[in-house]
Amino acid sequence: MPRLLNDRLYVPPELIAKAAEVAFGDMAFYFRPNHLARLAKMLNAPDIGGNDSFVIENLLTNAVISAKEQLPHCQDTGTAIVYAWKDEGVYTGADDRDALEKGAEAAYKNKLLRFSQFIPASFFNEFNSGNNLPAQIHIEAAANDNAKPSYRFLFAAKGGGSTNKTTYIASTPALLGEAPFRAFLEERIRGLGTAGCPPYQLAIVAGGASPEQNLELLKLATTEILDEVPYFDPSNPNQNSHALFRDRYWEDQIKEIGRNTGLGAQFGGTNFILDVRVLRLGRHAATFPVSIGVSCIAHRNMLAVIDSEGLSIEQLVNTPETYLKECGVNLQSTAVTRKASAQKHISLEKPMREVCSELSALKTGDMVLLSGKLIVARDLAHLRWHELISQRKDLPEYVKKHPVYYAGPAGTPPGKVIGSLGPTTAQRMDPYAEELLSRGYSLISLAKGNRTKLCLDACKKHGGFFLGTVGGAAALLSTYVTSNELMDYPEFGMEAVRLITVKDFPAFIVIDDKGNDLYK
Ligand code: SF4
Numbered sequence: 212m213p214r215l216l217n218d219r220l221y222v223p224p225e226l227i228a229k230a231a232e233v234a235f236g237d238m239a240f241y242f243r244p245n246h247l248a249r250l251a252k253m254l255n256a257p258d259i260g261g262n263d264s265f266v267i268e269n270l271l272t273n274a275v276i277s278a279k280e281q282l283p284h285c286q287d288t289g290t291a292i293v294y295a296w297k298d299e300g301v302y303t304g305a306d307d308r309d310a311l312e313k314g315a316e317a318a319y320k321n322k323l324l325r326f327s328q329f330i331p332a333s334f335f336n337e338f339n340s341g342n343n344l345p346a347q348i349h350i351e352a353a354a355n356d357n358a359k360p361s362y363r364f365l366f367a368a369k370g371g372g373s374t375n376k377t378t379y380i381a382s383t384p385a386l387l388g389e390a391p392f393r394a395f396l397e398e399r400i401r402g403l404g405t406a407g408c409p410p411y412q413l414a415i416v417a418g419g420a421s422p423e424q425n426l427e428l429l430k431l432a433t434t435e436i437l438d439e440v441p442y443f444d445p446s447n448p449n450q451n452s453h454a455l456f457r458d459r460y461w462e463d464q465i466k467e468i469g470r471n472t473g474l475g476a477q478f479g480g481t482n483f484i485l486d487v488r489v490l491r492l493g494r495h496a497a498t499f500p501v502s503i504g505v506s507c508i509a510h511r512n513m514l515a516v517i518d519s520e521g522l523s524i525e526q527l528v529n530t531p532e533t534y535l536k537e538c539g540v541n542l543q544s545t546a547v548t549r550k551a552s553a554q555k556h557i558s559l560e561k562p563m564r565e566v567c568s569e570l571s572a573l574k575t576g577d578m579v580l581l582s583g584k585l586i587v588a589r590d591l592a593h594l595r596w597h598e599l600i601s602q603r604k605d606l607p608e609y610v611k612k613h614p615v616y617y618a619g620p621a622g623t624p625p626g627k628v629i630g631s632l633g634p635t636t637a638q639r640m641d642p643y644a645e646e647l648l649s650r651g652y653s654l655i656s657l658a659k660g661n662r663t664k665l666c667l668d669a670c671k672k673h674g675g676f677f678l679g680t681v682g683g684a685a686a687l688l689s690t691y692v693t694s695n696e697l698m699d700y701p702e703f704g705m706e707a708v709r710l711i712t713v714k715d716f717p718a719f720i721v722i723d724d725k726g727n728d729l730y731k
Pocket of ligand 1: 285286287288289369370371372373406407408507508509633634635682683684
């Protein structure tokens with residue numbers, strides 16, 4: 212327990228570690244109530260269209276499965292990030308960063324979360340750290356704002372797909388106008404694509420004394436911790452003196468821009484954006500910096516406070532089914548089941564060319580249910596295959612025989628076939644598309660997000676397909692896996708090559724063999 216000594220609060224480092232362990236453990240399995248409520252509202256909207264209802268129901272069903280605390284809601288359980296504000300009256304007599312890292316490590320190890328951090332052994336050689344460390348930790352000194360000193364924490368676990376969507380643009384004052392700013396936003400928001408697993412919690416920060424200040428506010432805005440920043444009030448002349456404000460007009464405009472992208476929750480529709488924060492602050496005369504960032508559907512943020520009363524930590528929803536029922540969502544009579552039963556079943560037990568010709572009869576945006584064997588492989592395996600091809604060697608037969616699912620699972624909980632197994636961002640494999648497909652390898656790939664022309668051209672030229680499945684629904688997707696065998700490269704950890712069998716695994720045709728792309 213913390214204790215007050217001469218008006219100073221002693222916080223034992225074990226309590227700091229405990230806060231981190233509870234937060235990183237809970238965030239992997241549970242969601243904030245407002246996050247689930249926003250998704251429920253989207254699903255209940257009478258005008259929900261495209262493939263949105265299927266995706267959002269999958270995401271809510273996923274939340275119900277992950278709340279059993281075995282399968283994390285996303286396989287990428289993120290980089291551990293901590294922001295802390297330490298009042299001057301607080302002392303620990305220890306290295307607080309060390310305590311926070313110990314707590315994070317305990318959560319990732321004890322809850323079988325995925326270790327995603329790589330350490331450079333030399334400039335080009337890396338190894339997995341084996342405990343998901345290092346964490347990113349910021350501790351700021353704060354004045355006691357009342358007589359009661361406290362230590363306040365924001366914990367966030369950020370996945371690689373959503374991190375990659377962060378953009379900082381050192382723009383110029385030429386953007387200061389309704390028309391240029393709107394055109395800029397339309398291009399940038401559409402350019403976010405779907406690889407960061409929408410519906411997005413989007414944040415935009417305009418202005419800032421430096422790129423670092425701008426980007427820190429962006430990160431904090433995506434966690435909702437800056438929601439209390441006052442809105443700009445055009446009728447209040449004193450507003451001009453405000454150092455920082457939110458802008459309701461642009462938040463509304465951006466929601467509309469998101470609807471009009473047509474990208475929808477992931478496979479076409481209108482529900483691209485879950486919520487928006489737009490912040491504006493001062494700038495240097497020579498620049499008008501704008502940053503854009505998202506928090507993905509695995510919206511993992513938690514607050515905690517340690518004061519003389521002990522540790523208080525934000526409560527997430529651990530019975531989402533009850534909560535969703537109150538929001539008017541009944542997952543028992545799911546549209547997922549109804550829609551899934553009406554879809555085309557594709558057996559992957561047939562020769563690859565036969566499977567391709569069945570897919571060729573369908574169109575982009577169509578959903579299929581896959582049954583049979585898939586190879587699970589991602590970045591490191593593709594790099595290894597590329598090296599083998601460069602040495603004029605053949606790849607293992609399985610790369611020709613089975614579709615390749617770009618994914619890397621979380622740890623397998625006792626009694627399960629595999630851990631959470633959602634798709635990773637497909638675009639990273641695009642540089643290998645031509646060399647693989649031209650040799651008859653990987654004719655069908657499966658993952659998430661949009662792909663570049665490299666993949667589109669290779670599919671058209673060599674009769675290939677790219678299928679997308681729901682990003683951020685990893686707990687649910689792992690329930691379609693009936694067998695799991697390690698094939699190659701165990702030293703790659705979560706990136707090892709696996710052969711899995713799936714039953715009725717849902718996927719959408721994103722790119723076909725005729726040069727069509729759902730996202731174009
Ligand atoms: S939901 Fe998508 S973007 Fe977010 S952590 Fe998971 S895989 Fe990455």
